[in-house]
Amino acid sequence: MHTRPSLKSLIELQISEKIPTAFQSKKISKSYFSRTGIKEIDSLLDGIPYGEFTEITGETSCGSTTLVLSFLAEITQKQQLGAFVDPSNSLDIESCSTVGINLNQLLWVRFGQKEQKLWEKLEQALKVTDLLLHNRGFGAVVLDLRGLPINFPQRIPPTTWFRFSQIVRDSETALVLLSRKSYSKSAASLVLDCYCLGDQWTKTGQKTEELRISTFNGLDFGVNLLRRQPKKTFSPSNIPKLPSETIQWKTRFS
Secondary structure, eight states: OOOOOOHHHHHHHHHHHHOTTTTSOOOOOSOOEEOOSOHHHHHHHOSEETTSEEEEEOOTTSSHHHHHHHHHHHHHHTTOOEEEEETTOOOOHHHHHHHTOOGGGEEEEEOOOTTSOHHHHHHHHHHHHHHHHHHTOOSEEEEEOTTSOTTGGGGSOHHHHHHHHHHHTTSSOEEEEEESSOOOTTSOSEEEEEEEEEEEEEEEEEEOSSOEEEEEEEEEEEEEEEEEOOOTTOOTTTSOOOOSSOEEEEEEOO
16 A cells, blocks of 8 residues: 655655755764955854854844855855755845855755745745755755745744754754844844945936936845854864954955
């Protein structure tokens, strides 16, 4: 008598066909952090920690997406695997290429059925995240909830976040929750809140009859450290420095 394969088996099969090393145990590294590629953040926090749950929050155009994509670029350029679980199908592949993400090392998990209920997509996203964390083949797993209605993820039981925190602990995987506001409660050991400080323009010297033309140069961002609970394995000499004020960084267009 034939039995139907489980959802877990089907997901593993589909992922393994595209990324054969996704469910192979990784060689243990002595590194505690992966750089984000943003020097202002890395100089103070040393990057995003492996074996911990990190939440990055912020509204539209706050810099949180740029921060996460830059982090994934660092992960994939080191030939580690990155996963982006995307229940709202909001990831922009062109932006991934622009920041230097190695797309051959990135698993993008999308949920493409338009008629599917939003809560069903979210449930599937949580199940996939759970599966990826348990198999420990990824350097980073990002769960993106920004595209959902802002209060919708509050329906997720707090025990889910604590379970994810326990699964990822002492692994070589960094779990990152990307959200518009904090949902993780005290489950996340690192919580960063991003916001936009302002935009930058340069006057070109060209004028029309009524106004002077300006060129958009980029955005200035701020990042507040809301929580940092260092690993118990840290010695006093390698605990990262904690900033006493907002970390500021910027993007500029060439």
